[in-house]
Amino acid sequence: MKKLIAAALASIALCAHADGLQALETFVKTARTGRADFTQVVTAPARQGQQARTRTSTGSFEFSRPNRFRFDYRKPFAQTIVADGRTLWLHDMDLNQVTARPQSQVLGSTPAAIIAAAPDLSSLRKDFDLANAPDRDGLQWVQATPRVKEGQLTSVKVGFRGNDLSVLEILDSFGQLSVMKFDHLQLNVPVPGGAFDFKPPQGADVVRQ
Structure with a gap:
């Protein structure tokens, strides 16, 4: 009986001290769909003689692994980013402008690949x-450093509470830090396929890259 109790306590201790990579692997393998709010x-x-400048945005996030996700920014400016499996769309509603890029060319080394697109950890390691x-x-935190050094992304840190995604910290090559916190996360819930369909609004200026 003492051995059983000791084994159980050891198992609990291991779970309590699970590291970030374990949490990331579990999240990527088991979170097939999800939705959350974000800030x-x-x-x-900071520039010379000036303080650092900050701006805050809020919105919602949905994904269906692999390769489909949607960010809807609502405040202070409305903007939508959609990956439909083939094309990455960015719609700036104030400018009424849509940018479209082949998803296969731009998604691999982005933060979205880490949390929503990659099917497994080996894909991320590429x-x-x-x-x-x-x-x-x-x-628990994981640091992801892009293998390609010429891009704008310097590093991404992903924070997990248990196996649940909690925070993204994104540092770019200009020294700009973006911290995205997720709330009300729901995993493996039904997400309509139409959530990832995007059609440029009539009259929008469409730029294809």
Whole structure:
């Protein structure tokens, strides 16, 4: 009986100290669909004689693995980003402009590939060096560093609470830090396929890259 109790306690201890890579692997393997609300705070580096500037956005996020996701920014400006499996669409409603890019050319080394697109960890390792980062703020962290150094993305840190996605921290080559926090996360819930359909609004200026 003592051995059984000791084994159970050891198992609990291992689960309690699961690292970020374990959490990421579990999330990628088991989270086939999901939705959440998000708050994003972008901080631009301070210029000489000026303080750092921040801007805050809020919206919602949905995904269906692999390769389909949708970010709907609502405040302060309406903007939609949709990956339908073939094309990555960005719709700026204030400008009434739509940008379309082949998804296969741009998605692999983006933060969205980590949380919504990649089917498994081995796929992510083709584009990122993955490593555990120290626990912080009650979360387990993974640092993802792009293998291609010429892009605008410098690093991504992903924070998990247990196996649930909690925070993305994105640092770009200009020193700009974007922190996206997820709330009301629901995993493996029905997400209508139509959520990832996008048709440019009539009269919108469409730029294909």
